[in-house]
Amino acid sequence: MLKKNSIFSYLFIATASFVSVNSVDAQQRATVSVEKNEKAPTINKHIYGHFAEHLGRCIYDGFYVGENSKIPNTKGVRNDIIAALKDLGIPNLRWPGGCFADTYHWKDGIGPKNERPTIVNQWWGGTTEDNSFGTHDFLNLCEVLGTEPYLAANVGSGTVKEFADWVQYVNHDGKSPMADLRKKNDREKPWGVSIWGVGNEMWGCGGNMTPEYYANLYRQYATFMGDWENSGKLFRIASGANVADYHWTEVLMRDIPKNLIEGVALHSYSFVKWEKKGSSTKYDESQYFDTMKTALKMEELVTRHSEIMDKYDPAKKIALIVDEWGGWYDVEEGTNPGFLYQQNTMRDAMIAGTTLNIFNNHSDRVRMANLAQTVNVLQAVILTKGEKMILTPTYHVMQLYKVHQDAKLLPVKVLTPDYKFGDATLPAISASASVKEGKTHVSLVNIDSKNAITVDVDLATSNLKGFTAKIVSSAKLQDHNTFENPNVIAPKDFKDFKFKNGVLSVTLPPFSVVVLEGK
Numbered sequence: 212m213l214k215k216n217s218i219f220s221y222l223f224i225a226t227a228s229f230v231s232v233n234s235v236d237a238q239q240r241a242t243v244s245v246e247k248n249e250k251a252p253t254i255n256k257h258i259y260g261h262f263a264e265h266l267g268r269c270i271y272d273g274f275y276v277g278e279n280s281k282i283p284n285t286k287g288v289r290n291d292i293i294a295a296l297k298d299l300g301i302p303n304l305r306w307p308g309g310c311f312a313d314t315y316h317w318k319d320g321i322g323p324k325n326e327r328p329t330i331v332n333q334w335w336g337g338t339t340e341d342n343s344f345g346t347h348d349f350l351n352l353c354e355v356l357g358t359e360p361y362l363a364a365n366v367g368s369g370t371v372k373e374f375a376d377w378v379q380y381v382n383h384d385g386k387s388p389m390a391d392l393r394k395k396n397d398r399e400k401p402w403g404v405s406i407w408g409v410g411n412e413m414w415g416c417g418g419n420m421t422p423e424y425y426a427n428l429y430r431q432y433a434t435f436m437g438d439w440e441n442s443g444k445l446f447r448i449a450s451g452a453n454v455a456d457y458h459w460t461e462v463l464m465r466d467i468p469k470n471l472i473e474g475v476a477l478h479s480y481s482f483v484k485w486e487k488k489g490s491s492t493k494y495d496e497s498q499y500f501d502t503m504k505t506a507l508k509m510e511e512l513v514t515r516h517s518e519i520m521d522k523y524d525p526a527k528k529i530a531l532i533v534d535e536w537g538g539w540y541d542v543e544e545g546t547n548p549g550f551l552y553q554q555n556t557m558r559d560a561m562i563a564g565t566t567l568n569i570f571n572n573h574s575d576r577v578r579m580a581n582l583a584q585t586v587n588v589l590q591a592v593i594l595t596k597g598e599k600m601i602l603t604p605t606y607h608v609m610q611l612y613k614v615h616q617d618a619k620l621l622p623v624k625v626l627t628p629d630y631k632f633g634d635a636t637l638p639a640i641s642a643s644a645s646v647k648e649g650k651t652h653v654s655l656v657n658i659d660s661k662n663a664i665t666v667d668v669d670l671a672t673s674n675l676k677g678f679t680a681k682i683v684s685s686a687k688l689q690d691h692n693t694f695e696n697p698n699v700i701a702p703k704d705f706k707d708f709k710f711k712n713g714v715l716s717v718t719l720p721p722f723s724v725v726v727l728e729g730k
Contacts, residue, residue: 239662239664240667241628241664241666241667243626243653243667244623244624244625244669245623245644245673246623247672248620248622251622252574252575252619253574253617254571254574254618254645255530255577255617256302256616257303257359258616259302259567259609260361261301262304262534262535262584262585263349263584263586264307264309265307265309265315265335266309266332266551266584267335267336267547267551267588268587268588269588269591270344271340272587273586273588273593273595274292274344274352274586275287275343276288276289281598282597287348295593295602295606297357298610299592299610300613301356301358302616303358303406303581304352304358305581307363308363310334310411311332311334312363313368313369313410316365317373317380318373321346321380321396324341324343327345328342336550337549347398350381353402359405359406360402361406361408362408363407364408366410366417366428371432374409374432374436375435378404381402381404384401405445406448406579407446407447408448409429409436409450410428411450412450413450414456414459415453422461422463425463426463429467429471429472430467433467449472449474450476451463451475453478454477455512460475460477460516460520464519464522464529469523473528474531475516475529476532476535477512477513477531478536479512480536480537481506481537481539482502483501483505484501488539489541491538491540492556492691493689494689496632496688497632499660499688503562503565503630503637504635506562507565507638509536513533513570514573517573517577531573531577532578532579533579534579537589537590538558538562538589538590539551539590555594555605556604556690557604557685557690557691557700558688558722559605560604560683560700561722562605564608564612564641564656564683567609567615567643568641571643572622591603591605592609596694599697601692601693602692604692604700607683607701607702611654614645615654618646619647620644620645621644621645622644623644625638630660637658639658639662640657640664641658650728650730652727653729657719657721658722660721665717665718667715667716668715668727669713669714670713670729671712673729677730678728678730679727680704680726682702682705682720682725683723683724684700684723685699708727
């Protein structure tokens with residue numbers, strides 16, 4: 212979790228993918244050209260990953276209610292959350308942090324639950340946790356979900372031996388001290404965890420380190436995670452840059468041997484101002500515009516960090532991992548400030564749609580990402596209150612977008628009118644496209660808060676004939692699902708389009724997300 216003040220001048224810089232044109236009429240138009248390119252990358256399913264930190268009500272009273280709860284559960288994890296995440300098709304889940312990871316000692320969370328020591332969560336509210344949700348609980352949950360676990364390990368306050376022991380505990384399929392301990396704790400076969408974060412936000416809550424110091428420390432930890440040839444095929448992720456800290460990425464790429472690293476992380480959140488982020492539901496157009504400006508900044512961040520990585524890794528073997536992203540606002544009134552509980556509106560749907568389009572279009576380098584966070588924290592896909600559970604607009608956007616997972620990217624060129632507020636402008640239309648198993652999917656987002664925009668999608672190079680579509684939209688930007696009315700925002704069938712002479716003309720309502728499928 213990003214804790215350090217990270218104020219930057221979020222000036223949108225147009226790229227080759229987005230070209231602004233002046234709009235002159237009320238019924239504005241945009242053009243999206245979808246191209247075939249045999250050399251285009253596959254959109255890695257792991258771009259659609261999620262994040263579950265020991266923060267607020269994400270784990271305890273979120274995922275985990277305990278085996279004795281009246282709420283239906285599987286080994287203490289809510290059955291309704293399991294069902295919702297299965298339906299979402301989440302490819303990976305990051306745990307236990309975040310900032311929490313670098314104060315977490317994994318051996319405290321194994322063995323009989325009544326014998327586990329407590330821990331004070333110093334980062335998030337100062338609460339005392341009983342360690343009842345630990346390594347076995349998390350990895351067994353991932354098995355139930357059919358998702359890959361992403362373990363963020365303790366570098367900030369741990370030791371190399373502690374880290375190496377954890378790798379052995381969850382992965383060694385033979386006789387060893389840690390494998391024997393795992394078997395003693397009723398798990399015969401290892402889980403085979405491949406994705407590992409070597410610390411978190413080492414520039415901030417992970418230890419306030421310089422990149423040069425951390426790069427050397429990373430080399431040490433990565434060396435002892437496996438054998439000389441990394442025959443366990445671990446995917447090791449270095450703690451990466453805070454937003455636009457390009458020097459950090461430069462140092463890691465320069466100083467870490469390529470045989471010791473598979474991914475470099477990046478964290479960036481969308482908000483108005485760090486000191487006063489504003490309400491998650493009671494915001495005006497100015498706050499909406501500024502939030503979308505920071506969200507669209509992701510295009511520049513990914514481009515510039517990728518350019519640095521290209522200098523040292525032109526073959527693009529090392530992945531850019533955006534393992535924390537999403538909207539961040541002031542907490543809901545009456546809730547613990549350290550729990551980061553916020554509602555989720557159509558603004559969050561806009562953040563999700565545009566950000567995922569950016570990741571799709573940069574999938575040659577961006578091969579994994581993690582929305583922050585899954586349940587009850589920041590831009591959550593699920594909110595809970597007692598026995599009740601609701602799905603957020605962000606959940607519904609990610610559900611529509613799951614068709615892009617492991618699909619072949621179809622590069623797009625976008626000519627878009629501006630979304631104007633005062634003297635400032637942003638590109639109104641965002642798009643990405645892919646093809647898989649004979650089906651083509653085009654994702655379109657209109658962030659304009661007032662104007663419908665007709666998008667002409669040029670598909671002349673394809674042989675598509677029939678189309679269907681779904682939309683996420685609502686009457687007001689501030690609309691959101693509540694426990695009293697959980698279906699204010701949900702995907703609906705969409706028919707406001709026509710296909711003629713290879714061009715699909717789609718009229719997008721203001722602040723809407725549409726995903727089209729062609730066969």
